[in-house]
Amino acid sequence: MNVMRELRRTVALRRIFGWRSERAVLWFLALGIGVLSVAPLTRLIWAAIAPDGSPDLAHVLQLIGTQKVWQATLNTLEIAVAATLLAMLAGTLAALLVGLSDMRGKQLWVFTFILPLMIPPQVIALAWVQALSPSSPLLTGVEAVCRSLGWRLTLGNGQPLYSLTGIIMLLGLHNAPLVFLTVRAGLRRLPADLVEAARITGASPLRVLFTVILPLARPAIFAGAALSFVAAAGNFGIQAMLGIPARVPTLITLVYQRLNGYGPSALPDMAVLSLLIALITFGGLALSRYLGGRRDVRVSGSLRQLKQPLGAWRLPAEWLAWLWIGMTLLLPLSALVGTSLTNGFGQTLNRQTLTFDNYTNALWQYPAIHQAFFTSLGLTLMAVVLLTLASLFLAYFLSWQRSRLVSLLQMSTELAYALPGIVTGIAAILFFLKPLPLINVSIYGTVWIILAAYLSNFLALVLRPTLAGFAQIDRSLDEAAQISGAGFMRRMWDILMPLAAPSAMAGAILVFLTALNEIQVSILLVTSSSQTLGPMVIFLDEGGSSTLAAAVGCLMILVVLLFMLIATLFARRLPEGVLPWRA
Structure with a gap:
């Protein structure tokens, strides 16, 4: 009897601590999404309607009514x-x-x-x-x-x-x-x-x-x-x-x-x-x-794959399809490569003008480009790790512990993803411009404000495939582990995360490919000391270094191709349909 009583007490304590850990993780997610997404957007709205601290709709209407804004x-x-x-x-x-x-x-x-x-x-x-x-x-x-x-x-x-x-x-x-x-x-x-x-x-x-x-x-x-x-x-x-x-x-x-x-x-x-x-x-x-x-x-009916034989039109259709690829992809990319292999914009590429100096400068001679690449790589890797972990926990609550708070968190992530990146950037500047409370440190002008904007903007991109992964997990596995006394973190680490990992990794790949070269979010947040790779092409082109900009652009394309090919090699281990370029 004493053994059974002790066992029941242990199970009850584990359930209590498991429930508490679930609530702690949920409120931690709510705090993170609130600080990174909800609060900056709220600050953006308030700054728009109350620039001086009190609502001033006349100023808003006057600005919108100007000829330049209207045009x-x-x-x-x-x-x-x-x-x-x-x-x-x-x-x-x-x-x-x-x-x-x-x-x-x-x-x-x-x-x-x-x-x-x-x-x-x-x-x-x-x-x-x-x-x-x-x-x-x-x-x-x-x-x-x-x-x-x-x-x-x-x-x-x-x-x-x-x-x-x-x-x-x-x-x-x-x-x-x-x-x-x-x-x-x-x-x-x-x-x-x-x-x-x-x-x-x-x-x-x-x-x-x-x-x-x-x-x-x-x-x-x-x-x-x-x-x-x-x-x-x-x-x-x-x-x-x-x-x-x-x-x-x-x-x-x-x-x-x-x-x-x-x-x-x-x-x-x-x-x-x-x-x-x-x-x-x-x-x-x-x-x-x-x-x-x-x-x-x-409608209801068979979902068999539809096929319409083209017959005699198949060869012309295939020629037109590949002609489209040649005109919209190969033509501009060949011009970009040609420009990157010359010393001056507009030069004809031949044996006399052929040079690899632009690639040499981009890879070894320009410290700003190196700094931008490693900054982008570091920010992207940190964003991928943090967003993947957050999406796994958030997907758990959305799948099996949905509440008003959880639904609000999902709506906030979708809203942040739907907003154009430049809106996210303005909201981040407004919210993080002043020093953070308690620690009295401002992250404006540092790489951390770019990371905060990435976390806000790309969470939904990882969350969607992760939710699809949780939809394929039998909930009885989690319930059985819970009955046996396993805590929330133990269940997540030993059972749920390994099963949902392929879907989460698919979302992580998409975030990596998107964030490494992105420009929408970071264009307003970069400084001379916190430069990222995406805006570098525009800055080089505006500065008159078109051939160097072309070389950097070609290198960016090579990086994208490399990671797309790596992801394709592991496609069989990923859920079907998560890699958009696979037929």
């Missing part, structure tokens, strides 16, 4: 909408070709189609600018061909991408893979029975496409459009590289230029513009959700 707002809306339409068209066509046809070489084609999305946008913009510069071999060759045919073609000395149309084109091409990924996932859930029934009745492939497939895929199409809209409105790299030289103001470049010109004194005005950017992105999300969900398209 920047219209440009932002026009760019985001037009680029989204272009991305919807290209991404949907690509998804239909890959998801429904018998096209050959899909795996490699999907990898190359997704690759521009993984390359930093500032590098993509630099590559396109160099590919379409007046002195580029491409335009020079086009002009020579036209002259040989007797056509008069004068391309002029201007850069065609330095325009509103150029920004729209590049953003549309850059965001097309976002639409492709969502539409491809939607096509996999289409019931084959309905399509087969339509074919049996004699409907042509085009009629089946427009009357059955596209209506059923509409929610996925508009979900991809929402992602594209948010990405286009908040893409700093392309808007800055093309819009600033073209004098096409957008809200995101206006924030960057004013903050650089006026410093912290401009923060209240920048808070208003940041909120305006956030409202535009959330408005686009709401409209896309409304358009995608106006009608119920849920």
Whole structure:
């Protein structure tokens, strides 16, 4: 009897301490998300509506009503909408070709189609600018061909991408893979029975496409459009590289230029513009959700993989698909590589001009580039470790211990991820500008404010695949361990973490690839002593070192390719669908 009583007492004590440790971890997560996400956003809103400590809506309306802000707002809306339409068209066509046809070489084609999305946008913009510069071999060759045919073609000395149309084109091409990924996932859930029934009745492939497939895929199409809209409105790299030289103001470049010109004194005005950017992105999300969900398209049926043989059209379709890759990926990247191998921008690459000096300087001669690389690598690794641990614990509570507090934490992480990175940067500056209470230390101007912004912005990116991993775990394993007296931390370490680790690692890979070369979040937070790799390309190009910037951009692409290939080698150990570039 004494033994049984002692055993029950031990089990009861373990349950009490286990419950207490669960609550302690939950409140620690709440404190971290509150400090990194909720508090900075609250500070941003208060700074916008109360710059002097008391609400002043007249100041907000006066700033928004100025000609420059009004023009920047219209440009932002026009760019985001037009680029989204272009991305919807290209991404949907690509998804239909890959998801429904018998096209050959899909795996490699999907990898190359997704690759521009993984390359930093500032590098993509630099590559396109160099590919379409007046002195580029491409335009020079086009002009020579036209002259040989007797056509008069004068391309002029201007850069065609330095325009509103150029920004729209590049953003549309850059965001097309976002639409492709969502539409491809939607096509996999289409019931084959309905399509087969339509074919049996004699409907042509085009009629089946427009009357059955596209209506059923509409929610996925508009979900991809929402992602594209948010990405286009908040893409700093392309808007800055093309819009600033073209004098096409957008809200995101206006924030960057004013903050650089006026410093912290401009923060209240920048808070208003940041909120305006956030409202535009959330408005686009709401409209896309409304358009995608106006009608119920849920159906039942077989989820077998749909295949539409292309027949005689297969070879032309494959040629067009690879021509797209050549024009949108190989052309700009070849121009970037060519520029990086010469001493001067616009030089023709030949035996006399070929040089590796730019790579030598980038790798060994410029301490600023080394510092930026190692700073980015260190921040990225710290962010990956901390976010992976946080996502494992948060996924546990979201899966099996959901409460109002837990739901609020999830909503906060999703909100921080949906906000454009530059909004997160402004919020971090406002919140961390003053010294932290108790320790009286300011992290403004240090690498720690960049890390704080990374933790806020990328938590949702790790959390989503981790939640998918927890959904595949049988809860009875945790309950059995709990009944046997195992504490919360013991259950997490011995049972749940090993089972959910592959999904969490998939999210960690995505964060690593995103954060290592990112520019959206850190562009306003970097200083001379806390430089990161992403903004380095813009700073070098603005300083007149275009060939060195091209070399750094090529090295960044090589790093992205290396880690994509490493992740592909371990793809079999990762949950299906977590690597977006795998067909």
